[in-house]
Amino acid sequence: MQHNSLNQHTNHQGSSYQVRYIDSVNAAAALFEALAPTQPFLQFAFWQALEQQQVIGKQTGWQISHILLEDAGHPIAFLPLFIKTHHRGEYVFDHSWADAYARHGLNYYPRLVSSVPFTPVTGERLLVAQGYALEQVWPVVFQAIQQLATQQQASSWHGLFIDPTLLSFLQGQSDLAIRSHCQFLWRNEGYAQFDDFLAALTAKKRKSIKVERQKIVQQGIEVQWIEGAQITFEEISFFYQCYANTYYVRGQRPYLTRDFFWQLVQTMPQQLLLVKASREQQGIAAALFFKDDQTLYGRYWGAVESVDCLHFEVCYYQGIEYAITQQLQFFDPGTQGEHKLIRGFAPVYTYSAHWLARPEFMQAVQDFCVQEKDYIDDYYQSALASTPFKQTP
8 A cells, every 4th residue: 555645734733634645445444434425426335346346446547546634643534536547437528638638749648537436426526524624635635636646647637526515615726627517417396206297397298208108018018126135146147237238239348347236235235226127027127226315326227128218217217206206305317318308307517627737738728618618508508498397487
Protein backbone atom coordinates (compact mmCIF):
# COMPACT_ATOMS: atom_id res chain seq x y z
CA MET A 1 0.00 0.00 0.00
CA GLN A 2 1.26 3.44 -0.93
CA HIS A 3 1.69 6.12 1.74
CA ASN A 4 2.55 9.80 1.36
CA SER A 5 2.19 12.80 3.64
CA LEU A 6 1.57 16.47 3.01
CA ASN A 7 2.28 18.76 5.93
CA GLN A 8 1.71 22.19 4.41
CA HIS A 9 -1.86 22.61 5.72
CA THR A 10 -2.91 22.89 9.35
CA ASN A 11 -6.24 22.07 10.90
CA HIS A 12 -8.27 24.12 13.35
CA GLN A 13 -6.17 22.77 16.23
CA GLY A 14 -2.91 23.88 14.65
CA SER A 15 -1.57 20.41 13.74
CA SER A 16 -0.99 19.03 10.28
CA TYR A 17 -3.35 16.87 8.29
CA GLN A 18 -1.79 13.75 6.79
CA VAL A 19 -2.57 12.52 3.29
CA ARG A 20 -2.30 8.89 2.28
CA TYR A 21 -2.72 7.42 -1.17
CA ILE A 22 -4.31 4.02 -0.62
CA ASP A 23 -4.76 1.13 -3.02
CA SER A 24 -7.67 -0.43 -1.11
CA VAL A 25 -10.84 0.98 0.40
CA ASN A 26 -10.13 -1.15 3.47
CA ALA A 27 -7.93 1.62 4.87
CA ALA A 28 -11.00 3.90 4.93
CA ALA A 29 -13.33 1.35 6.55
CA ALA A 30 -13.60 3.30 9.81
CA LEU A 31 -14.72 6.45 7.98
CA PHE A 32 -17.34 4.55 5.98
CA GLU A 33 -18.62 2.97 9.17
CA ALA A 34 -18.83 6.33 10.95
CA LEU A 35 -20.63 8.09 8.09
CA ALA A 36 -22.86 5.13 7.13
CA PRO A 37 -23.79 6.38 3.63
CA THR A 38 -27.26 5.24 2.60
CA GLN A 39 -26.79 5.26 -1.18
CA PRO A 40 -25.85 1.70 -2.21
CA PHE A 41 -22.99 2.84 -4.46
CA LEU A 42 -21.35 4.63 -1.53
CA GLN A 43 -21.44 1.66 0.78
CA PHE A 44 -18.29 -0.08 1.89
CA ALA A 45 -19.64 -3.47 0.73
CA PHE A 46 -20.07 -2.19 -2.83
CA TRP A 47 -16.49 -0.90 -3.02
CA GLN A 48 -15.15 -4.07 -1.42
CA ALA A 49 -16.86 -6.18 -4.08
CA LEU A 50 -15.35 -4.04 -6.85
CA GLU A 51 -11.89 -4.67 -5.43
CA GLN A 52 -12.20 -8.28 -4.32
CA GLN A 53 -13.70 -9.41 -7.61
CA GLN A 54 -11.00 -7.45 -9.48
CA VAL A 55 -13.35 -5.48 -11.71
CA ILE A 56 -11.20 -2.46 -10.80
CA GLY A 57 -7.45 -2.36 -10.41
CA LYS A 58 -4.42 -1.60 -12.54
CA GLN A 59 -5.06 -4.51 -14.92
CA THR A 60 -8.50 -3.05 -15.79
CA GLY A 61 -7.34 0.52 -16.45
CA TRP A 62 -8.87 1.59 -13.12
CA GLN A 63 -5.67 1.81 -11.05
CA ILE A 64 -6.63 2.61 -7.46
CA SER A 65 -5.00 5.54 -5.67
CA HIS A 66 -7.69 6.82 -3.33
CA ILE A 67 -6.95 9.82 -1.15
CA LEU A 68 -7.41 9.35 2.59
CA LEU A 69 -7.02 12.40 4.79
CA GLU A 70 -6.19 11.89 8.46
CA ASP A 71 -6.05 14.14 11.50
CA ALA A 72 -3.79 12.82 14.26
CA GLY A 73 -4.17 9.34 12.80
CA HIS A 74 -7.95 9.45 12.51
CA PRO A 75 -9.50 9.28 9.01
CA ILE A 76 -11.48 12.44 8.30
CA ALA A 77 -11.95 12.51 4.51
CA PHE A 78 -11.94 10.09 1.58
CA LEU A 79 -11.89 10.76 -2.15
CA PRO A 80 -12.11 7.82 -4.56
CA LEU A 81 -9.36 8.32 -7.12
CA PHE A 82 -8.31 6.25 -10.11
CA ILE A 83 -5.41 6.56 -12.52
CA LYS A 84 -7.08 5.82 -15.84
CA THR A 85 -5.78 5.03 -19.30
CA HIS A 86 -9.22 5.03 -20.99
CA HIS A 87 -12.74 6.51 -20.63
CA ARG A 88 -14.76 3.31 -20.27
CA GLY A 89 -17.31 3.04 -17.50
CA GLU A 90 -17.44 6.80 -16.78
CA TYR A 91 -20.47 8.12 -18.75
CA VAL A 92 -18.99 11.62 -18.97
CA PHE A 93 -17.22 12.00 -22.27
CA ASP A 94 -14.10 14.09 -22.83
CA HIS A 95 -12.80 12.46 -26.00
CA SER A 96 -12.59 15.83 -27.74
CA TRP A 97 -10.22 17.05 -25.05
CA ALA A 98 -8.03 14.01 -25.61
CA ASP A 99 -8.07 14.74 -29.36
CA ALA A 100 -6.97 18.33 -28.69
CA TYR A 101 -4.00 17.07 -26.68
CA ALA A 102 -3.09 14.64 -29.45
CA ARG A 103 -3.20 17.39 -32.07
CA HIS A 104 -0.65 19.30 -30.01
CA GLY A 105 1.59 16.25 -29.63
CA LEU A 106 0.75 15.85 -25.93
CA ASN A 107 -0.35 12.87 -23.85
CA TYR A 108 -3.83 13.06 -22.35
CA TYR A 109 -3.32 9.72 -20.62
CA PRO A 110 -3.09 8.82 -17.87
CA ARG A 111 -5.78 10.99 -16.29
CA LEU A 112 -7.17 11.01 -12.75
CA VAL A 113 -10.85 10.27 -12.15
CA SER A 114 -13.02 10.44 -9.02
CA SER A 115 -16.18 8.46 -9.60
CA VAL A 116 -18.08 5.32 -8.75
CA PRO A 117 -16.94 2.92 -11.49
CA PHE A 118 -19.58 1.92 -14.05
CA THR A 119 -22.22 3.95 -12.16
CA PRO A 120 -23.61 7.23 -13.55
CA VAL A 121 -25.35 8.27 -10.33
CA THR A 122 -25.00 11.59 -8.52
CA GLY A 123 -23.67 11.13 -5.00
CA GLU A 124 -21.03 12.14 -2.50
CA ARG A 125 -17.57 12.02 -4.00
CA LEU A 126 -15.69 13.53 -1.08
CA LEU A 127 -16.69 11.85 2.17
CA VAL A 128 -15.99 14.15 5.12
CA ALA A 129 -16.23 13.18 8.78
CA GLN A 130 -18.54 15.02 11.14
CA GLY A 131 -16.88 18.02 12.72
CA TYR A 132 -14.94 18.91 9.57
CA ALA A 133 -15.95 21.19 6.72
CA LEU A 134 -15.31 21.11 2.99
CA GLU A 135 -13.39 24.36 3.13
CA GLN A 136 -11.03 22.76 5.65
CA VAL A 137 -10.28 19.55 3.79
CA TRP A 138 -10.61 20.47 0.10
CA PRO A 139 -7.34 22.51 -0.17
CA VAL A 140 -5.38 19.53 1.14
CA VAL A 141 -7.26 17.03 -1.04
CA PHE A 142 -6.82 19.20 -4.14
CA GLN A 143 -3.12 19.58 -3.41
CA ALA A 144 -2.90 15.79 -3.13
CA ILE A 145 -4.64 15.42 -6.51
CA GLN A 146 -2.15 17.79 -8.11
CA GLN A 147 0.81 16.05 -6.47
CA LEU A 148 -0.34 12.66 -7.75
CA ALA A 149 -0.87 14.15 -11.22
CA THR A 150 2.73 15.33 -11.19
CA GLN A 151 4.02 11.95 -9.99
CA GLN A 152 2.03 10.03 -12.59
CA GLN A 153 2.44 12.62 -15.36
CA ALA A 154 -1.35 12.73 -15.55
CA SER A 155 -2.95 15.42 -17.68
CA SER A 156 -6.01 16.11 -15.55
CA TRP A 157 -8.51 15.29 -12.82
CA HIS A 158 -12.22 14.66 -13.34
CA GLY A 159 -14.81 14.50 -10.54
CA LEU A 160 -17.92 12.88 -11.99
CA PHE A 161 -21.58 13.07 -10.90
CA ILE A 162 -20.75 15.28 -7.93
CA ASP A 163 -23.40 15.93 -5.29
CA PRO A 164 -25.05 19.34 -4.76
CA THR A 165 -23.04 20.18 -1.63
CA LEU A 166 -19.68 19.60 -3.28
CA LEU A 167 -20.91 21.26 -6.46
CA SER A 168 -21.89 24.42 -4.61
CA PHE A 169 -18.45 24.59 -3.01
CA LEU A 170 -16.44 23.80 -6.16
CA GLN A 171 -18.33 26.37 -8.22
CA GLY A 172 -16.45 28.96 -6.21
CA GLN A 173 -13.04 27.52 -7.13
CA SER A 174 -11.50 29.49 -10.01
CA ASP A 175 -9.03 26.71 -10.86
CA LEU A 176 -11.78 24.25 -11.87
CA ALA A 177 -14.25 23.91 -14.72
CA ILE A 178 -17.81 22.83 -13.89
CA ARG A 179 -19.59 20.93 -16.62
CA SER A 180 -23.37 20.42 -16.90
CA HIS A 181 -25.09 17.26 -18.13
CA CYS A 182 -28.67 16.02 -18.41
CA GLN A 183 -30.19 12.70 -17.34
CA PHE A 184 -33.70 11.49 -16.53
CA LEU A 185 -35.52 10.80 -13.27
CA TRP A 186 -39.00 9.59 -12.30
CA ARG A 187 -40.68 11.26 -9.33
CA ASN A 188 -43.41 9.77 -7.20
CA GLU A 189 -46.11 12.40 -6.88
CA GLY A 190 -47.92 10.54 -4.13
CA TYR A 191 -49.28 7.78 -6.40
CA ALA A 192 -51.02 4.94 -4.60
CA GLN A 193 -50.94 2.60 -7.62
CA PHE A 194 -49.69 2.46 -11.21
CA ASP A 195 -53.08 3.61 -12.54
CA ASP A 196 -52.69 6.85 -10.56
CA PHE A 197 -49.46 7.50 -12.43
CA LEU A 198 -51.17 6.77 -15.73
CA ALA A 199 -53.98 9.15 -14.83
CA ALA A 200 -51.45 11.99 -14.65
CA LEU A 201 -50.48 11.46 -18.31
CA THR A 202 -52.14 12.71 -21.46
CA ALA A 203 -54.65 10.30 -22.97
CA LYS A 204 -52.38 9.51 -25.93
CA LYS A 205 -49.36 8.64 -23.78
CA ARG A 206 -51.49 6.73 -21.29
CA LYS A 207 -52.90 4.58 -24.11
CA SER A 208 -49.39 4.00 -25.54
CA ILE A 209 -48.08 2.66 -22.22
CA LYS A 210 -51.11 0.42 -21.76
CA VAL A 211 -50.58 -1.01 -25.26
CA GLU A 212 -46.90 -1.72 -24.54
CA ARG A 213 -47.69 -3.45 -21.27
CA GLN A 214 -50.51 -5.45 -22.84
CA LYS A 215 -48.12 -6.81 -25.47
CA ILE A 216 -46.13 -8.49 -22.72
CA VAL A 217 -49.25 -10.09 -21.22
CA GLN A 218 -50.46 -11.27 -24.64
CA GLN A 219 -47.17 -13.08 -25.22
CA GLY A 220 -47.63 -15.07 -22.02
CA ILE A 221 -44.76 -13.36 -20.24
CA GLU A 222 -44.83 -13.10 -16.46
CA VAL A 223 -42.66 -10.74 -14.44
CA GLN A 224 -41.64 -11.25 -10.82
CA TRP A 225 -39.80 -9.19 -8.24
CA ILE A 226 -37.19 -11.02 -6.20
CA GLU A 227 -35.92 -9.16 -3.15
CA GLY A 228 -32.19 -9.35 -2.49
CA ALA A 229 -32.30 -11.86 0.36
CA GLN A 230 -34.30 -14.28 -1.82
CA ILE A 231 -32.01 -14.07 -4.87
CA THR A 232 -30.37 -17.45 -5.44
CA PHE A 233 -27.08 -18.21 -7.12
CA GLU A 234 -28.97 -19.76 -10.03
CA GLU A 235 -31.00 -16.57 -10.47
CA ILE A 236 -27.95 -14.32 -10.37
CA SER A 237 -26.29 -16.64 -12.87
CA PHE A 238 -29.26 -16.29 -15.23
CA PHE A 239 -29.27 -12.52 -14.74
CA TYR A 240 -25.56 -12.44 -15.56
CA GLN A 241 -26.14 -14.41 -18.74
CA CYS A 242 -28.66 -11.74 -19.77
CA TYR A 243 -26.43 -8.84 -18.70
CA ALA A 244 -23.35 -10.20 -20.48
CA ASN A 245 -25.37 -10.76 -23.64
CA THR A 246 -25.92 -6.99 -23.99
CA TYR A 247 -22.14 -6.68 -24.43
CA TYR A 248 -21.53 -9.80 -26.50
CA VAL A 249 -24.00 -8.70 -29.20
CA ARG A 250 -21.82 -5.59 -29.66
CA GLY A 251 -18.60 -7.58 -29.70
CA GLN A 252 -17.55 -6.33 -26.26
CA ARG A 253 -16.65 -7.84 -22.91
CA PRO A 254 -18.89 -7.01 -19.92
CA TYR A 255 -17.44 -4.64 -17.33
CA LEU A 256 -18.60 -6.66 -14.35
CA THR A 257 -18.51 -10.32 -13.37
CA ARG A 258 -21.03 -12.82 -12.06
CA ASP A 259 -19.04 -13.17 -8.83
CA PHE A 260 -19.20 -9.39 -8.31
CA PHE A 261 -22.98 -9.46 -8.40
CA TRP A 262 -23.16 -12.58 -6.25
CA GLN A 263 -20.96 -10.95 -3.61
CA LEU A 264 -23.36 -7.99 -3.51
CA VAL A 265 -26.28 -10.38 -2.97
CA GLN A 266 -24.43 -11.82 -0.01
CA THR A 267 -23.14 -8.58 1.52
CA MET A 268 -25.85 -5.97 0.83
CA PRO A 269 -29.04 -7.91 -0.06
CA GLN A 270 -31.35 -5.30 1.50
CA GLN A 271 -30.41 -2.90 -1.28
CA LEU A 272 -30.92 -5.21 -4.25
CA LEU A 273 -33.95 -6.16 -6.31
CA LEU A 274 -34.00 -8.61 -9.21
CA VAL A 275 -36.78 -8.35 -11.81
CA LYS A 276 -37.13 -11.51 -13.88
CA ALA A 277 -39.29 -12.09 -16.94
CA SER A 278 -40.32 -15.63 -17.85
CA ARG A 279 -42.48 -17.45 -20.37
CA GLU A 280 -43.80 -20.87 -19.39
CA GLN A 281 -41.46 -20.74 -16.38
CA GLN A 282 -38.45 -20.25 -18.64
CA GLY A 283 -36.44 -17.08 -17.98
CA ILE A 284 -36.03 -14.74 -20.96
CA ALA A 285 -34.86 -11.45 -19.39
CA ALA A 286 -33.71 -9.95 -16.11
CA ALA A 287 -32.72 -6.62 -14.59
CA LEU A 288 -30.88 -5.86 -11.36
CA PHE A 289 -31.94 -2.78 -9.40
CA PHE A 290 -30.39 -1.09 -6.38
CA LYS A 291 -32.37 0.86 -3.78
CA ASP A 292 -32.18 2.93 -0.66
CA ASP A 293 -34.87 4.50 1.51
CA GLN A 294 -35.76 7.11 -1.12
CA THR A 295 -34.66 5.94 -4.54
CA LEU A 296 -34.77 2.93 -6.85
CA TYR A 297 -31.81 2.72 -9.23
CA GLY A 298 -32.17 0.82 -12.50
CA ARG A 299 -28.75 -0.42 -13.48
CA TYR A 300 -28.11 -3.67 -15.33
CA TRP A 301 -30.37 -5.55 -17.71
CA GLY A 302 -30.31 -8.06 -20.52
CA ALA A 303 -32.33 -10.69 -22.38
CA VAL A 304 -31.69 -14.03 -24.05
CA GLU A 305 -34.57 -13.48 -26.46
CA SER A 306 -35.67 -10.42 -28.42
CA VAL A 307 -39.25 -9.51 -27.45
CA ASP A 308 -41.06 -6.34 -28.45
CA CYS A 309 -41.49 -3.89 -25.53
CA LEU A 310 -39.83 -6.26 -23.04
CA HIS A 311 -37.07 -3.77 -22.21
CA PHE A 312 -39.63 -1.06 -21.42
CA GLU A 313 -41.59 -3.44 -19.18
CA VAL A 314 -38.67 -4.89 -17.23
CA CYS A 315 -36.54 -1.76 -16.91
CA TYR A 316 -39.12 1.04 -16.67
CA TYR A 317 -42.70 0.06 -15.91
CA GLN A 318 -41.81 -2.58 -13.35
CA GLY A 319 -39.47 -0.08 -11.68
CA ILE A 320 -42.17 2.59 -11.55
CA GLU A 321 -44.67 0.08 -10.16
CA TYR A 322 -42.19 -1.08 -7.51
CA ALA A 323 -41.36 2.50 -6.48
CA ILE A 324 -45.07 3.23 -6.07
CA THR A 325 -45.70 0.03 -4.12
CA GLN A 326 -42.76 0.66 -1.79
CA GLN A 327 -43.49 4.42 -1.55
CA LEU A 328 -40.08 5.40 -2.85
CA GLN A 329 -39.73 9.02 -3.95
CA PHE A 330 -37.54 8.58 -7.02
CA PHE A 331 -36.61 6.09 -9.72
CA ASP A 332 -33.28 6.71 -11.45
CA PRO A 333 -33.27 4.54 -14.62
CA GLY A 334 -29.67 5.18 -15.68
CA THR A 335 -28.00 7.43 -18.20
CA GLN A 336 -29.04 8.56 -21.69
CA GLY A 337 -32.15 7.73 -23.70
CA GLU A 338 -34.79 10.22 -24.80
CA HIS A 339 -37.21 7.28 -25.01
CA LYS A 340 -37.49 7.58 -21.22
CA LEU A 341 -39.27 10.93 -21.57
CA ILE A 342 -42.49 9.59 -23.03
CA ARG A 343 -42.60 6.99 -20.25
CA GLY A 344 -42.79 9.47 -17.40
CA PHE A 345 -39.17 10.35 -16.70
CA ALA A 346 -38.23 14.04 -16.54
CA PRO A 347 -34.87 15.71 -17.22
CA VAL A 348 -32.53 16.53 -14.34
CA TYR A 349 -29.14 18.19 -14.32
CA THR A 350 -25.99 16.37 -13.29
CA TYR A 351 -22.54 17.91 -12.92
CA SER A 352 -18.85 17.15 -13.12
CA ALA A 353 -15.73 19.09 -12.09
CA HIS A 354 -12.50 19.18 -14.11
CA TRP A 355 -8.93 20.35 -13.62
CA LEU A 356 -6.24 20.24 -16.31
CA ALA A 357 -2.60 20.63 -15.40
CA ARG A 358 -1.68 22.79 -18.41
CA PRO A 359 -3.08 26.34 -17.94
CA GLU A 360 -3.75 26.94 -21.63
CA PHE A 361 -5.91 23.81 -21.85
CA MET A 362 -7.56 24.61 -18.52
CA GLN A 363 -8.74 27.95 -19.90
CA ALA A 364 -9.95 26.31 -23.11
CA VAL A 365 -11.96 23.73 -21.14
CA GLN A 366 -13.49 26.40 -18.90
CA ASP A 367 -14.60 28.30 -22.00
CA PHE A 368 -15.95 25.09 -23.54
CA CYS A 369 -18.01 24.27 -20.43
CA VAL A 370 -19.57 27.75 -20.41
CA GLN A 371 -20.52 27.44 -24.09
CA GLU A 372 -21.74 23.86 -23.72
CA LYS A 373 -24.01 24.84 -20.83
CA ASP A 374 -26.16 26.89 -23.24
CA TYR A 375 -26.70 23.76 -25.33
CA ILE A 376 -27.45 21.64 -22.24
CA ASP A 377 -29.95 24.24 -21.00
CA ASP A 378 -31.72 24.20 -24.38
CA TYR A 379 -31.77 20.41 -24.35
CA TYR A 380 -33.15 20.39 -20.81
CA GLN A 381 -36.00 22.74 -21.74
CA SER A 382 -36.78 20.76 -24.89
CA ALA A 383 -36.83 17.51 -22.90
CA LEU A 384 -39.04 19.06 -20.24
CA ALA A 385 -41.54 20.06 -22.93
CA SER A 386 -41.59 16.45 -24.18
CA THR A 387 -42.76 14.82 -20.97
CA PRO A 388 -46.16 13.07 -21.23
CA PHE A 389 -47.85 14.72 -18.27
CA LYS A 390 -51.03 16.71 -18.57
CA GLN A 391 -50.57 20.46 -18.61
CA THR A 392 -51.63 22.05 -15.34
CA PRO A 393 -54.09 24.95 -15.77
